[in-house]
Amino acid sequence: MGLEFSLITIILLSVALLLLPVIAIIHLIRSGYKGRGKIIWLLIILFLPFLGSVLYFIMGKRYRRHNPE
Secondary structure, eight states, rough: HHHHHHHHHHHHHHHHHHHHHHHHHHHHHHSSSOOOOHHHHHHHHHHHHHHHHIIIIIIHHHHHHOOOO
């Protein structure tokens, strides 16, 4: 039971870590960001996949709301 639970947990976390940056990039492409803002967020997500994605979803929407282009 313990080994199965550990394996399932590792698989689910791995899938989440792989999907989160993909979802963030898709969201970024479809978003209203233009020019430099989009490129900067894309680089952050690519070089720091998990942290960059989390930062994008937390800070990116707030930044876009306060600084419309």
